[in-house]
Amino acid sequence: MGQNGHHLPKHVAIIMDGNGRWASSRGLARAEGHAEGARAVRDAVETATRIGIPYLTLYAFSVANWARPRGEVEALMRLLVEFAKSERAELRQNGIRVNVIGALEDLPTVTRHAVEDLMAYTKDGDRMVLTLALSYGGKKDIVEAARTLAVKARAGLVLPEEIDERSLQLHMTTHSLPDVDLLIRTGGETRVSDFLLFESAYAELLFLPIMWPDFRPETLVQAVDHSGKKERRFGLTPEQLAKKNLQAFDPFDQPS
Numbered sequence: 001m002g003q004n005g006h007h008l009p010k011h012v013a014i015i016m017d018g019n020g021r022w023a024s025s026r027g028l029a030r031a032e033g034h035a036e037g038a039r040a041v042r043d044a045v046e047t048a049t050r051i052g053i054p055y056l057t058l059y060a061f062s063v064a065n066w067a068r069p070r071g072e073v074e075a076l077m078r079l080l081v082e083f084a085k086s087e088r089a090e091l092r093q094n095g096i097r098v099n100v101i102g103a104l105e106d107l108p109t110v111t112r113h114a115v116e117d118l119m120a121y122t123k124d125g126d127r128m129v130l131t132l133a134l135s136y137g138g139k140k141d142i143v144e145a146a147r148t149l150a151v152k153a154r155a156g157l158v159l160p161e162e163i164d165e166r167s168l169q170l171h172m173t174t175h176s177l178p179d180v181d182l183l184i185r186t187g188g189e190t191r192v193s194d195f196l197l198f199e200s201a202y203a204e205l206l207f208l209p210i211m212w213p214d215f216r217p218e219t220l221v222q223a224v225d226h227s228g229k230k231e232r233r234f235g236l237t238p239e240q241l242a243k244k245n246l247q248a249f250d251p252f253d254q255p256s
């Protein structure tokens with residue numbers, strides 16, 4: 001149970017937007033906004049672990065972000081290396097396992113190696129899975145899964161009529177993650193910018209006006225508390241849902 005007895009979301013995903021505007025409004029370079037954003041990442045990870053969220057996924061770099069000015073892309077790639085190096089000991093100590101979705105192979109070698117090292121170093125973490133979305137695109141992930149299945153079907157390894165949501169998802173880079181319960185976007189824009197399109201089908205969406213570097217531990221605690229009060233009905237009526245919850249009730253079932 002979360003604060004005030006509400007259920008904790010199992011999977012929280014965050015679109016960390018607003019670094020550039022945070023910096024510009026202070027007369028700083030955009031890269032300085034990203035550096036400050038990395039500090040907010042530490043806060044978010046620490047808080048999510050403390051309150052017991054099992055899966056935290058952060059949108060760090062989208063497929064579309066490759067089109068940004070070269071200097072900014074390089075600064076982001078450097079920051080990732082710094083993050084991987086400076087945080088590795090603490091992440092492991094706190095039982096956090098780092099995972100990646102998207103196309104890690106698209107990243108510059110130095111960055112890719114730093115992230116691979118971070119994943120290997122934290123592989124035994126069993127308290128929280130921290131997933132970094134790197135060179136990630138939701139549409140691309142779906143398309144590539146469809147293509148892989150089509151190739152398997154052509155080879156006779158998969159029957160087209162047996163393809164379902166589960167088998168499609170098993171071929172996406174998010175295959176090891178549960179569906180998103182709460183999707184937060186900072187920065188004030190009310191769009192999802194190609195993030196976890198398939199996995200957020202029934203997620204609660206929360207758009208915050210604050211810029212990502214201003215994200216604080218309390219922001220996450222409040223967001224989680226707010227989402228815990230919402231009733232997600234998955235297409236059912238409130239009455240059907242109450243009955244279903246009653247049937248599914250197990251006094252020994254400890255929420256994770």
Ligand code: IPE
Nearest residue numbers: 016017018019020021060065
């Ligand atoms: C961070 O915010 C998102 C990343 C791509 C790392 P932005 O860099 O998009 O900041 P704004 O939206 O321009 O303020």
Ligand code: IPE
Nearest residue numbers: 015016017059060061062193
């Ligand atoms: C989404 O933010 C991508 C990340 C947070 C990594 P963007 O700033 O790239 O998205 P748009 O351009 O506002 O849609």
Ligand code: MG
Nearest residue numbers: 017018019187
């Ligand atoms: Mg932005």
